[in-house]
Amino acid sequence: MAATSCVLMDRGNNTTCTINLHGATVVSWRVNNQEQLFVSKEAVFDGKKAIRGGIPFVFPQFGEWVSGPQHGFARIIRWNVEKAPERMPSGDIEAVFSLYDSPSTRNMWNYQFRVTYKLVLKEKELHFNVNVHNINKEVSFYFTILLHTYLKVPDVRRCQITGLSGCTFVDKTRDSTIYQENRETVVLTERTDRIYRNTSQEHIVTNVVSGRKMRIQKYNFPDTVVWNPWAEKAKELGDLGPEEWPNMLCVEVGRVTQPIMLPPGTAFEACQSLHVM
Numbered sequence: 334m335a336a337t338s339c340v341l342m343d344r345g346n347n348t349t350c351t352i353n354l355h356g357a358t359v360v361s362w363r364v365n366n367q368e369q370l371f372v373s374k375e376a377v378f379d380g381k382k383a384i385r386g387g388i389p390f391v392f393p394q395f396g397e398w399v400s401g402p403q404h405g406f407a408r409i410i411r412w413n414v415e416k417a418p419e420r421m422p423s424g425d426i427e428a429v430f431s432l433y434d435s436p437s438t439r440n441m442w443n444y445q446f447r448v449t450y451k452l453v454l455k456e457k458e459l460h461f462n463v464n465v466h467n468i469n470k471e472v473s474f475y476f477t478i479l480l481h482t483y484l485k486v487p488d489v490r491r492c493q494i495t496g497l498s499g500c501t502f503v504d505k506t507r508d509s510t511i512y513q514e515n516r517e518t519v520v521l522t523e524r525t526d527r528i529y530r531n532t533s534q535e536h537i538v539t540n541v542v543s544g545r546k547m548r549i550q551k552y553n554f555p556d557t558v559v560w561n562p563w564a565e566k567a568k569e570l571g572d573l574g575p576e577e578w579p580n581m582l583c584v585e586v587g588r589v590t591q592p593i594m595l596p597p598g599t600a601f602e603a604c605q606s607l608h609v610m
């Protein structure tokens with residue numbers, strides 16, 4: 334069994350964030366001792382499988398992939414600690430994680446890259462800054478990327494999501510038809526797996542833990558995936574308990590409908606922030 338290990342960011346006041354280096358998966362974010370992220374009781378921590386919950390890092394491919402595992406390899410390999418957690422003059426805690434190409438990544442995807450992932454833990458916010466560098470001097474590459482955030486919620490059927498109105502989307506539970514969202518706020522009433530395009534820079538999700546709201550802000554992540562497997566599909570996932578699906582809501586920001594082309598020697602940057610309101 335491969336070793337996994339976690340890095341703790343502690344801001345004081347029972348406000349912490351824990352990153353499992355397996356996939357640089359954020360597996361816990363507590364604000365005043367209140368957990369904000371869902372992690373399944375059945376999640377597998379074997380250093381091989383993706384962790385079912387928290388915030389897995391999807392790269393270089395969202396969804397099915399002919400060259401490697403679904404959602405790419407970044408969520409199932411060990412990342413490095415580039416900069417250990419450090420307190421800033423503001424009191425915020427910063428840490429940086431990194432992933433470089435290796436013989437095993439090049440076996441699936443033969444490109445040279447460096448990804449850096451900076452997390453900043455604030456009083457009621459968690460900020461994510463993602464940089465993908467093409468470190469080769471001659472070859473371009475294409476990729477997709479997404480932060481697969483599992484919010485912890487008392488009942489997914491009672492959450493409303495803003496910032497999707499007017500956007501086109503593909504419903505992965507159906508076919509490849511492009512639909513348009515005409516609801517001001519989206520409420521889930523059945524199995525949902527939708528890729529919304531060109532969404533607002535901000536989503537508000539209501540009725541997260543303690544009936545509060547979560548604000549999600551993003552930069553350079555044009556798409557938002559909304560996912561919950563509901564009862565039937567949850568049973569098919571070996572690492573999600575049959576009763577757990579009402580307690581999770583995935584609102585995943587990323588760049589997935591249009592792969593990014595990164596020329597040699599250049600970098601892509603994108604950010605997300607989560608804010609308990």
Ligand code: BG6
Nearest residue numbers: 383403404481505526558560585
């Ligand atoms: C979502 C996809 O992002 O992730 C879904 O849109 C997928 O289609 C879900 O089922 C979970 O994927 P996985 O590989 O973690 O089971």
